[in-house]
Structures are given as C-alpha cells and as structure tokens.
Amino acid sequence: MDFSLQTDPPEIAPFRKEVRAWLQENMRGSEHLRWSASWSTRENDEEYRFRRNLAGKLGKKGWLFPMFPVEYGGAGLTFDHQLVLETELDRYGISLNHVFYTLARIVAPVILKWGSEEQKREFLPPMVRGEVSVWQVLTEPQGGSDVANCQTKAIRDGDHYMVTGQKVMVGHHLPPDFLWTLVCTNPSGSRHENLGWLHIPANLPGITIQHMHLMMGIKNVVFFDGVRLPAKYLVGGENNGWRVAHTHLELEHGGEGRVGADPLVERVVEYCREMKVDGKPLIEETNVRDIIADMMIELHAVNLFARRNFWHRFVREPHPYGGAQFRYYQRMVRLRNGERLQQIMGCDALDPDHTVHEVVDFEYVVRSGPGQFHGGGTLDTDRLIFARRVGLGRPTKEKAPETI
Amino acid sequence: MDLQLTETQNMFKKVASDFVRAEAPSHVLTQWFLKRETSQIDLYRKAAGLGWSGMVIPEQYGGAAASFTDCAVVFEELGRGPLPGPFFSSGVLGAQLVLEGAAEEQKKSLLPAICSGKSIVVAAITDKGAHWGPESVETRLTRTSGGLVLDGAKRFVFDAEAATHFICAARTESGGIALVLVDRGTPGVSITPQVGYLASVAEVHFDRVQVAGANLLGEIGAGWRILDAALEKAMPILCAYQVGACQEIFDFTAEYTRTRVVFGQPIGRFQRVQDHCVDLSIHLDAARYVTYETLWRLDSGQPAAASSHEAKAVASEAYYQVCNFAHMVFAGPGTDYQHPLMAHSVMAHTLYQYLGTPLQHKRKMMDALYPRANA
Ligand SMILES: Cc1cc2nc3c(=O)[nH]c(=O)nc-3n(C[C@H](O)[C@H](O)[C@H](O)COP(=O)(O)OP(=O)(O)OC[C@H]3O[C@@H](n4cnc5c(N)ncnc54)[C@H](O)[C@@H]3O)c2cc1C
Numbered sequence: 001m002d003f004s005l006q007t008d009p010p011e012i013a014p015f016r017k018e019v020r021a022w023l024q025e026n027m028r029g030s031e032h033l034r035w036s037a038s039w040s041t042r043e044n045d046e047e048y049r050f051r052r053n054l055a056g057k058l059g060k061k062g063w064l065f066p067m068f069p070v071e072y073g074g075a076g077l078t079f080d081h082q083l084v085l086e087t088e089l090d091r092y093g094i095s096l097n098h099v100f101y102t103l104a105r106i107v108a109p110v111i112l113k114w115g116s117e118e119q120k121r122e123f124l125p126p127m128v129r130g131e132v133s134v135w136q137v138l139t140e141p142q143g144g145s146d147v148a149n150c151q152t153k154a155i156r157d158g159d160h161y162m163v164t165g166q167k168v169m170v171g172h173h174l175p176p177d178f179l180w181t182l183v184c185t186n187p188s189g190s191r192h193e194n195l196g197w198l199h200i201p202a203n204l205p206g207i208t209i210q211h212m213h214l215m216m217g218i219k220n221v222v223f224f225d226g227v228r229l230p231a232k233y234l235v236g237g238e239n240n241g242w243r244v245a246h247t248h249l250e251l252e253h254g255g256e257g258r259v260g261a262d263p264l265v266e267r268v269v270e271y272c273r274e275m276k277v278d279g280k281p282l283i284e285e286t287n288v289r290d291i292i293a294d295m296m297i298e299l300h301a302v303n304l305f306a307r308r309n310f311w312h313r314f315v316r317e318p319h320p321y322g323g324a325q326f327r328y329y330q331r332m333v334r335l336r337n338g339e340r341l342q343q344i345m346g347c348d349a350l351d352p353d354h355t356v357h358e359v360v361d362f363e364y365v366v367r368s369g370p371g372q373f374h375g376g377g378t379l380d381t382d383r384l385i386f387a388r389r390v391g392l393g394r395p396t397k398e399k400a401p402e403t404i
Numbered sequence: 405m406d407l408q409l410t411e412t413q414n415m416f417k418k419v420a421s422d423f424v425r426a427e428a429p430s431h432v433l434t435q436w437f438l439k440r441e442t443s444q445i446d447l448y449r450k451a452a453g454l455g456w457s458g459m460v461i462p463e464q465y466g467g468a469a470a471s472f473t474d475c476a477v478v479f480e481e482l483g484r485g486p487l488p489g490p491f492f493s494s495g496v497l498g499a500q501l502v503l504e505g506a507a508e509e510q511k512k513s514l515l516p517a518i519c520s521g522k523s524i525v526v527a528a529i530t531d532k533g534a535h536w537g538p539e540s541v542e543t544r545l546t547r548t549s550g551g552l553v554l555d556g557a558k559r560f561v562f563d564a565e566a567a568t569h570f571i572c573a574a575r576t577e578s579g580g581i582a583l584v585l586v587d588r589g590t591p592g593v594s595i596t597p598q599v600g601y602l603a604s605v606a607e608v609h610f611d612r613v614q615v616a617g618a619n620l621l622g623e624i625g626a627g628w629r630i631l632d633a634a635l636e637k638a639m640p641i642l643c644a645y646q647v648g649a650c651q652e653i654f655d656f657t658a659e660y661t662r663t664r665v666v667f668g669q670p671i672g673r674f675q676r677v678q679d680h681c682v683d684l685s686i687h688l689d690a691a692r693y694v695t696y697e698t699l700w701r702l703d704s705g706q707p708a709a710a711s712s713h714e715a716k717a718v719a720s721e722a723y724y725q726v727c728n729f730a731h732m733v734f735a736g737p738g739t740d741y742q743h744p745l746m747a748h749s750v751m752a753h754t755l756y757q758y759l760g761t762p763l764q765h766k767r768k769m770m771d772a773l774y775p776r777a778n779a
Contacts (some may be wrong), residue, residue: 215739280537306622347560370731
C-alpha cells in the first residue's frame with residue numbers, strides 16, 4: 001500500500017512540475033480572494049469571475065477532466081495525472097470538482113456512460129471545458145426522497161418533448177445554462193420504467209426560476225410550463241431514466257471520493273493559539289485539546305473514506321457501500337464539529353469571518369451541520385443504501401453501479 | 405408529590421398562549437427573524453402591561469410577586485413562538501440583578517420602570533465571545549477626578565438593541581468586578597448589531613463613558629457574586645422558554661410525520677423517522693422535568709445553585725438537539741427561512757451560548773456540588 005498523494009511515478013514528475021508552474025502563473029491575482037463554498041450567499045463578483053475564468057483555462061488544457069477522452073474535451077491522461085491536478089489545486093484551497101459552481105463533475109461522467117456518440121460529441125466538450133454551468137434538477141415538492149415518484153412530465157410530441165412540472169431546492173444564486181433533470185416520460189408505465197433523463201437548455205421558453213432562501217444560501221424552484229424540448233436532449237434512451245439515475249446518484253451519494261483534506265482543524269488550532277482567556281491561550285487548555293483531538297480523529301477518518309472512494313472510483317472498482325457510508329459519517333461529523341466549535345470558542349462560533357475561506361469559517365461550519373444533512377438525499381437514505389449494499393437482512397447485495 | 409400545574413397556572417398558560425397566537429402567528433414571527441426585526445419593543449411593552457415583566461418581583465417594587473413556576477408557565481408559552489424581545493433579558497434577569505444587587509433607593513427607582521416595561525435593562529457581561537466567566541470581564545472602570553469612566557467593548561450582548569439601559573460588568577482598578585448601570589443614550593455608548601447564525605445579538609461599545617457613582621449596583625468587587633445570585637433564580641425561567649420551544653417543535657414535527665407522505669406512506673411509519681422523534685422527545689422531557697424541579701426548589705426555598713446550572717446545561721443542549729432532530733425529519737423544507745423551524749434553529753444556537761455554554765454550566769454544577777479543594 002502507498003497512502004502518499006505525492007510520490008509520483010518517474011514519468012509523472014515532470015507533469016507535477018508543469019502543473020505547479022502553470023498554477024503559480026494562473027492563480028496570480030487571487031491572493032486576496034477568499035473562496036466561498038461550492039454555492040453560498042457570500043460569493044462576490046470578483047471571486048466568481050476569477051473562478052469561472054480559471055475553469056475556462058483549465059478546461060482548455062483538458063485539465064478539468066484529465067482522464068476524459070480528448071475528443072470530448074478531456075486530456076486523455078491517467079489516474080496519476082488526475083492525482084497531480086487534484087493535489088496541486090488543493091494547495092490553493094480549490095477542489096478540481098468545484099472550480100466553479102456547476103454540477104459537471106457528476107453530469108459529464110453520466111453522459112459519458114449513457115449518452116449516444118452524437119450526444120457525447122455535442123454535450124460534453126463545452127461542459128468538460130468548463131464553459132457552461134449545469135444544475136442538478138431532481139427534487140420535487142411531493143416526491144422528496146422518493147426521486148422515482150416523478151410528477152414532472154415530458155410527453156413525446158413528434159420529435160419534441162413537452163415538459164411540464166416543478167422542481168425545488170435546486171441550483172444556486174447564478175443562472176444555469178443547462179438543467180439536468182429526471183422526468184416522467186410515460187405516465188401509465190410502471191414505477192422505475194416510466195422515467196427519462198433530460199439535458200435541458202435553460203433558456204427555452206416556458207422555464208421560470210425563482211429563488212428560495214435556505215439556511216445554506218440560495219436554492220431555486222424551477223417551473224416547466226409546456227417547455228418544447230427537441231428529443232435529442234433525452235439521455236440514455238426511452239424510459240431508461242432510472243438506470244441513468246443510478247449512475248448519477250452513486251456519484252452524488254459520495255461515491256466520487258475526494259483527495260483533499262478538510263483544513264478545519266488547522267484553523268481551529270490557529271484560533272486557539274491566538275485567543276487567550278485569563279492570559280492563557282485556549283490551546284493550552286486540556287479540555288480544548290481533548291475536543292480538538294476528537295475533531296481531528298474523526299475528520300481524518302472522513303478524509304480516508306473519501307480517499308478510499310476516490311481510489312475505488314478511478315481504478316474502476318466501485319466500493320460496494322463506501323459512498324453511502326462516507327456521506328452519512330461525514331454529515332454526522334460535521335454536525336458534531338459544529339457543536340464542538342461552539343464549546344471551544346463560544347459565541348465566536350456563530351459570527352461569520354469574511355477574512356478566511358468559507359470552508360474554515362466557523363459560522364459556516366456550525367450552520368452547515370443541520371443545513372447540509374439533506375442535499376442529495378437524507379441521512380436516512382444514506383443508511384438505507386448502505387443496508388442494501390451490504391445486504392443487511394437480505395440474501396443478495398445490491399451492486400454499486402459503475403461510475404466513471 | 406404532585407406534578408400538575410395549579411388552576412391559576414393553567415390560566416396563565418392559556419392567556420400567554422392566546423397572546424402569542426394573536427400577536428405573533430408563525431408566519432409573522434418568521435418574517436421578524438428573516439428581517440432581523442427581533443427587538444419587538446412595542447410588543448414587549450404590551451406584554452409588560454399584562455404583568456409579565458418583573459413577574460416574580462415583590463409588589464412593593466411594581467412586580468406581580470408571582471412564584472417562579474408561575475412565571476415559567478408564561479415563559480414556556482413565549483418560547484413556543486419563539487417570541488423574541490427582552491422578555492427574559494430585562495423582565496427577568498435585568499430585574500433580578502437589580503433586586504439582588506441594588507441599594508433600596510435604586511430598587512425603588514429602577515424596578516417599577518422595569519416591571520412596567522418603560523425601562524429595558526439588559527446585562528452586558530463578558531467582553532470575549534470565547535468564554536463565559538469572570539475571567540472574560542475586561543471592560544475597565546476607572547476613577548478619575550470627574551467621576552467613573554467605563555471603557556471597553558462587549559461582544560454578543562443579547563437583546564442589546566432593545567435596551568434603554570445596560571448593566572455592565574467592569575473590571576476595577578483593584579481587579580474586582582463591579583456592575584454599573586449605563587443609560588443607552590450616554591455619550592460613548594454605541595451598538596452594532598451582529599449578523600451570523602444568531603438572533604437579537606449586538607456588540608456594545610463603551611467608549612470612555614462617564615458614569616455617576618450613584619450608578620454602581622452593589623459594592624465594587626461584588627459584581628460576579630451578584631450576577632451568580634441573580635442567575636441562579638433567573639436561568640430556570642429561560643430554561644422554561646427553551647422547554648416551550650422544544651414542545652412546540654415536538655408538536656409540529658409529530659404532526660408533519662402524519663401528513664408528509666413519501667414512498668406512499670406517512671413518514672412517521674419509517675422507523676428512522678420514529679427514531680428521530682424518540683430522541684427529540686427525550687431531550688424535551690429531560691429539559692422539562694429538570695427545569696420544573698429546579699423551579700420547585702426555588703419556590704420552596706431550597707438550595708438551587710447546582711440545579712439551576714444543570715437546568716441551563718440540559719435545556720440549552722435540548723433546544724439545540726431538538727432542532728437538529730427536527731431538521732432530520734423535515735429535511736429540505738425545514739431549512740427554508742420561511743419554515744417555522746428556522747426561527748427556532750437560530751434561537752437555539754443563540755441561547756446555547758447566552759450566559760455560557762452547556763459545558764460551562766456543567767462545570768459550575770460540579771463546583772457547586774463538589775467544591776474544589778483549592779477553591
Ligand atoms: C442544502 C440542500 C441542497 C440541495 N440541493 C439539491 C440539488 O442541487 N438538486 C436537487 O434536485 N435537490 C437538492 N436538494 C433537495 C434534497 O435532495 C432533498 O431535500 C432530499 O432528497 C430529501 O427530500 P425532502 O427534503 O423532500 O425530504 P422528505 O423526503 O420529505 O423526507 C422527510 C423525512 O422522511 C425520511 N424518509 C423519507 N423516505 C424514507 C425512507 N424510505 N426510509 C426512512 N426514512 C425516510 C427522511 O429521511 C426525512 O427524515 C437540496 C437540499 C438541501 C437541503
């Protein structure tokens with residue numbers, strides 16, 4: 001085994017040098033910027049322009065999706081190259097998955113797996129090159145966790161679909177280019193066999209988007225009111241939406257993995273070194289050290305789970321239950337850490353600090369405890385999936401779908 | 405043993421419940437939190453007219469001379485809102501600080517105005533956000549030829565925006581802590597509301613503020629002792645507010661499990677959702693019974709310091725955890741600022757910190773029960 005993220009095989013070492021130099025050049029001018037989390041209420045125009053621009057530049061080199069085939073906008077490189085890009089970007093506090101606010105990280109692999117050759121050539125390059133923003137548009141007010149209970153209808157009318165319905169809690173504060181959507185294509189069909197997956201250009205007539213103000217920032221309601229969508233935007237074939245959903249949801253449900261570590265503990269230690277109570281820095285207090293130790297140990301396990309999932313994904317051996325397990329644990333740890341921060345730093349844990357990246361802003365961490373339980377399915381669905389994958393109480397184990 | 409409310413208490417409960425429903429229905433209250441209009445001074449004064457400010461204060465000072473349990477019953481209903489405004493901070497803690505610490509003349513002049521709601525007197529105690537305790541009192545009170553001068557800044561003062569006066573804890577030249585009454589309008593006093601995952605909290609600056617010697621409450625050096633004595637009696641009332649909030653959340657969460665249908669069945673049929681509700685109820689009832697037992701101790705004249713700290717720890721943790729479990733049940737819709745749970749979630753985080761974290765109160769409980777050898 002080798003847990004190191006930086007021991008490159010000899011032929012890769014020059015690539016790391018190249019990437020490092022390229023980033024030094026292209027991250028210039030960002031020194032004063034403080035990254036907001038993947039979507040939020042605090043991002044400013046300057047930050048957005050910088051990130052969008054950076055995504056464009058990385059995308060042009062194929063580096064946003066280094067392992068994707070060149071003809072679809074990728075760089076056709078290897079796992080080792082991917083690791084180099086992930087780790088080098090992580091040094092700047094940015095993840096390759098979230099260079100800017102688009103769900104391409106999940107959508108592109110699903111299109112690669114399920115799209116026709118024509119669709120791949122048309123849909124993938126702009127997405128893979130970071131030129132368009134895609135929202136994941138699944139949740140409905142009625143269906144909620146039961147994603148397959150889809151009331152948004154897309155009825156075939158010649159070479160078009162007529163899309164009507166409503167989705168909630170999707171996207172972020174800036175307008176999308178595409179809506180990546182599960183719909184019901186056959187209202188009289190049986191459950192799971194009646195669905196289709198659509199890649200909908202967001203500028204079509206009949207689409208209205210309204211902000212919702214959630215705890216974690218802005219999400220939206222999307223209304224489809226008789227939207228006429230050319231049939232070429234159906235991905236994965238007629239009434240095959242549920243199988244496409246499997247691939248999509250596995251990635252969304254933690255299966256994509258991640259190599260970057262959560263920098264929270266370093267920031268907590270920094271705070272505790274500076275903050276003195278009765279003349280003594282908090283970091284000297286035994287009980288504060290105990291709390292930080294727990295925080296550190298749990299975040300370390302979360303990080304190892306994420307790395308394990310990352311490895312399994314890219315060696316094309318999806319971990320049977322890793323995604324759901326990781327997500328459940330990560331979210332419980334986040335909740336506990338929110339409480340720990342409140343114990344260590346009192347009211348300071350509730351006061352936003354705009355001088356640091358949002359992921360290490362204590363107020364954001366506290367708020368995202370209860371606020372991030374539900375995105376992409378609840379804690380309960382995580383545990384449900386885990387049970388099916390392990391085969392708890394059932395003779396067969398549900399297989400993890402293959403992702404890319 | 406008798407664990408029922410009295411007839412009078414049931415009547416208090418009904419009046420308070422009707423008041424909250426009429427004056428602050430959920431959709432109105434949600435907007436106050438969303439727009440950060442949580443001072444609600446007019447509403448507070450209206451409620452003070454019903455006798456809910458200074459409820460436990462003796463009649464000779466304009467109070468209602470009610471028992472702690474009577475007062476708690478009202479606060480439980482206010483907590484159901486959660487009704488914001490200086491109900492506790494001035495009407496209970498402010499009043500109690502004056503009662504415990506002030507000279508007779510001061511009581512006569514201050515308490516009637518607090519009880520009528522005319523004066524809103526809010527405690528500004530610790531300077532730092534990170535710690536609650538005498539160590540965190542850093543604002544300085546110095547004697548000059550012209551009188552006393554107060555200099556410093558208090559972060560996280562709950563209900564500061566509603567205040568007409570502050571009772572400020574300050575460090576004197578001798579190193580002791582003194583409490584001084586400061587009119588909000590005094591030159592040098594400024595208030596900056598704080599944003600974040602909290603409600604009704606502001607930073608209060610005392611920038612070389614001149615204070616008359618007559619505004620000292622109690623002796624120099626006695627500040628923290630007065631505060632401790634006032635907190636012992638006041639905190640259980642705040643706990644009752646938190647209990648009411650937990651009860652409200654339990655009620656509307658249980659209702660949601662009956663009406664929300666997912667996968668073809670009411671979500672309350674899922675064992676996972678049941679589990680969240682069981683955990684929620686344990687926090688609620690633990691807080692309820694610890695709180696009311698403490699109130700009984702106060703009303704029957706028994707020592708209550710340890711119980712009072714225990715109650716504050718348990719009720720603050722309960723409110724916070726009850727919100728977390730309710731969030732699990734409501735999932736996405738419960739994170740929308742238009743949803744009634746959100747006002748509670750913000751208030752629960754604020755009260756978790758207000759007057760010290762649960763951890764700090766657990767320590768105080770232990771110290772009260774098992775004093776340290778070197779203390
Ligand atoms: C921050 C955030 C970001 C989001 N981003 C997106 C997005 O980008 N795109 C998108 O499409 N959606 C998004 N969502 C919506 C999210 O996917 C839904 O909130 C989630 O799927 C749950 O649906 P629901 O909120 O309607 O809860 P419900 O389904 O109503 O769940 C209510 C309760 O029932 C429980 N429950 C439901 N089914 C079961 C079961 N079978 N067994 C046991 N318990 C069960 C749940 O766990 C929960 O406790 C986001 C939500 C949030 C909060």
